[in-house]
Amino acid sequence: MPGAIDSLITDRVAEDVTAAQALAAKAIASGFGSLTPEEKATYLAGPRGAYGYTDQNRVGSAIAEIKAALQALGRTAAVTPKTDWTPADTEDAAALGAYLAALAAIRTAAGSSAPLPATMAGLTFQGANQIEAMLRDAYEAVRRSANSSLLCGIGRAGVTYVQQGGVQA
Numbered sequence: 001m002p003g004a005i006d007s008l009i010t011d012r013v014a015e016d017v018t019a020a021q022a023l024a025a026k027a028i029a030s031g032f033g034s035l036t037p038e039e040k041a042t043y044l045a046g047p048r049g050a051y052g053y054t055d056q057n058r059v060g061s062a063i064a065e066i067k068a069a070l071q072a073l074g075r076t077a078a079v080t081p082k083t084d085w086t087p088a089d090t091e092d093a094a095a096l097g098a099y100l101a102a103l104a105a106i107r108t109a110a111g112s113s114a115p116l117p118a119t120m121a122g123l124t125f126q127g128a129n130q131i132e133a134m135l136r137d138a139y140e141a142v143r144r145s146a147n148s149s150l151l152c153g154i155g156r157a158g159v160t161y162v163q164q165g166g167v168q169a
Helices: 014-030 037-045 053-072 087-091 093-110 125-147
Strands: none
Touching: 014 037, 014 125, 053 087, 053 093, 053 125, 087 093, 093 125
16 A cells, blocks of 8 residues: 555554543643653654644545545546645634545545544544545555456457458358
8 A cells, every 4th residue: 555545543542542631731731841752752743542733644645645546547536635734724624624525525536435524623533533444445445446447358358350351151
């Protein structure tokens, strides 16, 4: 699978949310400088139990990969994935609406029927998993479509070649 598709996270659990909340609480209470180097790296990369701009950039990259795979098959996807999310964008209702619309558009273009959350407001870890699982499903649908093309020509369709002028006796 392409890079962004491979990096999708579909197995977040409640413990991931608890760990992310504890990390954020520690950073707020004691300051970012109080975090260990490992905690700082996790905080900056975006912990699994939180859903932020790093996740949205990964999802945007996955949408772009699926769109490219569709285009390679001569199919179109009316979507312009956003891959430059910033922390401020995660609070922008219009940007989040466009995010869900892009997800729905790529799902339709790929022929996937995997569920998506109805809204980003109050997104749960299950909803975050749904988003990224849908992208894996969409990619697999496109891949299956590419692999299911049959090569069919006169010689492969069971037709006997005849010489010019008709069948000879």
